[in-house]
Amino acid sequence: MEGTEKKKVPRRSYLVKGSLQWKILAWVMGMLITFSLFLALGFYFPLLYILYSNLPGESVILQQTAYFYLSMEKYIWISVPVVMVLIGIYSMILSHRIAGPLYRLEKTLLSIGEGDLSQRIRLRKHDELKDFGSRLNQTLDRLEGYLREALQALDEVERVEADLSSRSHPASAAAPDMEAQLLRLKESTSRLRQALSSFRLSSPPGSGIPPK
Template sequence: MKARNIFTVSSRLQRRYLRLIVFSMLTPTLFVGGCLYYLVFSLIAQEMAIPEFVFQVLLPALKRVNIFLITGIPVIFLALYWWGLVLSHRLAGPIERFNKELDQILEGDYKKRIRVRKNDALRPFVDDINRLLDKLEGVRD
């Protein structure tokens, strides 16, 4: 029996949504990080304008900032990616299920109704489709 994957579906929509999230995380991070390092290193490059004792005081702070960035950014990325995965599953999952169940209805199983979870984004749409199927079944009988 094939194991069910909890948060991923084989949907282009979900992959596109996750790529958008990753791009939205990386772009500002790289831009702000690049600007920050440019500022810091341009100040260090102008060391002659900064007295040696000030530079020695700044060095531990720079090391702490680097440690924070190296440990904090991946954690934030993973948390945001996980959140995006859950949100994309709430959208792409019902669409995938909707397509499969609609195919079964089109094959002749007119008693079938489309089911989605209570909090799925397409719940109102699916409820309307099910009401339409109920009316069509009433007309057929």
């Protein structure tokens, strides 16, 4: 029955931008493997040097100490895969917190490029790049405000134009009112120009140069 159907909850995917996240994971794992190799070199080289060198004095004690540490190596290296798995999981979670905002940023910019200025970047509590997303949203708010002001001024210009076009009075009688309407038209045009001048274009209007 429809009333008993459970609403499906979308599964959370940690691979939002797979290529970027795999690169981050590969970089972290590469650094971890490199660190492990240097650690192994620093661990084995002194011990092997002690075992195979004829050191005077307390060489027996040193050799016994070296044997002891070498006997413990299996316990040390058992923990290495566990640590690598844990770091890999943490790297995937961290990359998700970076890739998620980048994915939403990409979608938002595509919508803006299509003329939809109502879009905003919505970031979750633990996402990174919050400062960047907040600044971009503030920029979009200002941009939308400029365009809204321009559209309002344009509406006023169109109303004045329609009013002037509908006049049927003689020129002498309509002159004072016509002057007032023209003044309103001039003010609205000035507001429109001021609002639109807030934008920087890649080429001046009317130059015939396509935007970059």
